[in-house]
Amino acid sequence: MASYNIEKRRLASGGYHYKCVVREKSKGKIIHNESKTFSKRVLADSWGKKQVNDIEQSRVTETKQAVTLCILMNIYFENHDLWNATGCTSDLIGSL
Template identity: 40%
Template sequence: MASVTIDKRQKANGDFSYRCTIRVKKNGVIIHRESKTFSKKELAKTWGKIRKEAVELNSITAQDKVISIGELLDLFINDVYLWAATGRTKQYVVKMLRDYPIADVLSNQLKSSDL
């Protein structure tokens, strides 16, 4: 479910601008956020309404492409251009990470405590 917030902000020259922020939450966690600043409140409302509908139609929450960290590392290793531009030490570390338990963690469930 997307929500729209419009904040009135005063610029240094005394004029006002309006920042429209769109947030999408899933299970109490923000999974998508975007904002844009406008000179008029009506423009901010219109953009927010249109963008909210677009986000809900595209269903950002339905685009969950969940793969493991190990699969992401494999994609990195198999990309010829990225891998060739990577130094020897980084290549070693990426291959080493592939063999550790962190490779089994799903990309959408990775937390700083996993590192």
């Protein structure tokens, strides 16, 4: 799940900047992290919302397929030259 946080940063000149940090976690680990600094909090907030929305939308369009060993074996038996098309050299295959 993606989320964002805005940090208020004081400048040496006395003004403030706002750092927006966007993170996505999966199973307790950070899988995506990005940040950007803005001069106004409203800009940081809108950027954070947009980034979170983009991350959520990209996750919705992802499709994961499980392929069984039987299917992989059938693909190999139907096309015997499949291994040659992978780009492996015979030197590498011989060392395996």
